[in-house]
Amino acid sequence: MNTEEKAPLAYNVEQLNLWYADNHALQDISMEIPEKSVTAIIGPSGCGKSTFIKTLNRMTEMNPIVKTNGSIKYRENEIFAKDFSVEYLRTKVGMVFQNPNPFPKSIYENVIYGPKIHGIKDKKTLDEIVEKSLKKAAIWDETKDRLKENAFGLSGGQQQRLCIARCLAIEPDIILMDEPTSALDPISTLKIEELIQELKKDYTIVIVTHNMQQAARISDNTAFFLNGVIVEYDQTDKIFSSPAKKETEDYISGRFG
Amino acid sequence: MKFADTTVSNERYEENTQRLSKRHIWNKAFKGICFGAMAFSILMLIVLLIRILTQGIGFLSWDLIVNFASRNAEDAGMLAALAGTIWLMVVAAPLSFVLGVGTAVYMEEYAPVNRFTKLLQTNISNLAGVPSVVFGLLGLTIFNRLLGLGASVLAGGLTLSLLVLPIIVVASREAINAVPTDVKQASYAMGATKWQTIFRIVIPTSLPGILTGTILALSRAIGETAPILVIGALTYVASTPSDLFSNFTAMPVQIYDWTGRPQEEFQNIAAAGIIIILLMLFFMNSIAVFIRTKFQKRF
Structure with missing residues (x-):
């Protein structure tokens, strides 16, 4: 990838391979993800893009049939190293899922879940975290009068922004988003996209999307995955205006996928 | 030709259309069969309730609750049995809850998925179907004899908790x-x-399901006679248990004893005793329903 500016790397992935039992789902993936930018991962269903993003915070390990090798360095630290704590990794790397998944608790309880499990008990600090996180996730105005209400009372789009707020509450360095708008209507999608633009000033964002326009609108760099390999990874403008590979061009022009 | 293609003449479904009335009959018939099944169960329950209520309601009295058993039916009460049942629950409830939820959490969240754990899971479900008298024999062997607890409240409570454990495990796992x-x-x-x-x-999310299962399992334990008799509960006790090692009797045992006597008066107070135990069960099941509706989370 020909980035002229040498931004510090948030992630450096080298020769990553992943198997679901015998299915070789990720093959020799190597990718540098610069900090404070939006990196989009696109590709047809089953190409390994969701698997890849879940490897970045080691969520794939929850599936016992998964085997990985290769190297992922999060800010110089090898995340597969034996002495590297997965809990530490996941405090630094937040995740927003495809379907909004708030806890069956109040809005307030949802936001303070992360800080509480990491030992913050002081009521005043927690109150501040709630306000700050909800404001950052652009949902404070809609929720400030109903913090004690159950999060399930919110609309789908609001729930997803609450999930983003919940993720921001632990002050992560990186936010992984796995098709965060695929379950949402266009207006909620727009709000989340605006939010992503705002968040990239402070956070590194890696987003999986099957919506190519979305990738074009919000990302700085785009990687195109196909059948478990990276076909092309470059600046988003370049990928969408003059892709180097024929597969990429076919995909973004809608000829398959 | 094009026109013909768009007209509605679909031979493939002609025959099916003719069968429609037959399908409608089956549609109604199946509903009827299900209604019949439901009506039969309800009818049996009503017969049972009427039978017990007509015989026993006249003999329900405060004396029945505050008196000890006696040779005279007029003086006889079930205080010892009532206290014994409560003591049994005090032993069995926390123990079976902790062991049951612990087992369920381990099996759902920690246990690796392999043939051994699958076998284990199936067998725990089978255990829920083992006759209660078998658990009584287990209690007699282990708690009464081996651990030397005798026919005490503790031995009875432990036996009952073993009896309900599989049910609690199955319910908790589902939750x-x-x-x-x-x-x-x-x-x-x-x-x-x-x-x-x-x-x-x-655990917080599944707690309503777990508690409902536990309460339903315990209300089954309250009605169990066989295991309590097998471990050696007495049928005549003139005192309430003073500690975990006291001898005891329980409500189903007392009722069983009374129904076995030839005098009609005893039959009548047995019916009254059954009303009391039914009320207890009804009360416990109401708690279960309350917990379910009150705390259920929706997803």
Whole structure:
């Protein structure tokens, strides 16, 4: 990838391979993800893009049939190293899922879940975290009068922004988003996209999307995955205006996928 | 030709259309069969209730609750049995809850999926179907004889908790299994450990299901006669248990004893005793329903 500016790397992935039992789902993936930018991962269903993003915070390990090798360095630290704590990794790397998944608790309880499990008990600090996180996730105005209400009372789009707020509450360095708008209507999608633009000033964002326009609108760099390999990874403008590979061009022009 | 293609003449479904009336008959018939099944169960329940109420309601009295058993039916009460049953529950409820939920959490959240654990899971479900008298023999062998607890409240409570354990495990596993993976993943993705996720997300979310299962299992234990008799509960006790090692009797045992006597008066107070035990069961089941509706989370 020909980035002229040498931004510090948030992630450096080298020769990553992943198997679901015998299915070789990720093959020799190597990718540098610069900090404070939006990196989009696109590709047809089953190409390994969701698997890849879940490897970045080691969520794939929850599936016992998964085997990985290769190297992922999060800010110089090898995340597969034996002495590297997965809990530490996941405090630094937040995740927003495809379907909004708030806890069956109040809005307030949802936001303070992360800080509480990491030992913050002081009521005043927690109150501040709630306000700050909800404001950052652009949902404070809609929720400030109903913090004690159950999060399930919110609309789908609001729930997803609450999930983003919940993720921001632990002050992560990186936010992984796995098709965060695929379950949402266009207006909620727009709000989340605006939010992503705002968040990239402070956070590194890696987003999986099957919506190519979305990738074009919000990302700085785009990687195109196909059948478990990276076909092309470059600046988003370049990928969408003059892709180097024929597969990429076919995909973004809608000829398959 | 084009026109013909768009007209509605679909030979393939002609025959099916003719069968429609037959399908409608089956549609109604099946509803009728299900209604019949339901009506039969309800009818049996009503017959049972009427039978017990007509015989026993006249003999319900305060004396029945505050008196000890006696040779004279007029003086006889079930205080010892009532107290014994409560003591049994005090022993069995916390023990079976802790062991049952612990087992369920382990099996759902920790146990690796392999043939051995699958075999174990199937067998726990089978255990729920083992006749209660077998658990009585187990209690007699282990608690009464081997541990030397005798025919004490403690031995009885331990036996009952073994009896209901499989039921609680099965109910708790179902409740824990119903916690969406999504929500658990959200917790792990924020750096929560397994213990934190289980304690803060899995158990609170599944608690209504777990408690309902536990209460229903315990209300089954209250009515059990066989295991209590087998471990050697007495039928005549003139005192309430003073500690865990006291001899005891329980309500179903007392009722069983009374129904076995030739005098009609005893039959009548047995019916009254059954009313009391039914009220207790009704009360416990109401708590279960209350917990279910009050605390149920929706997803």
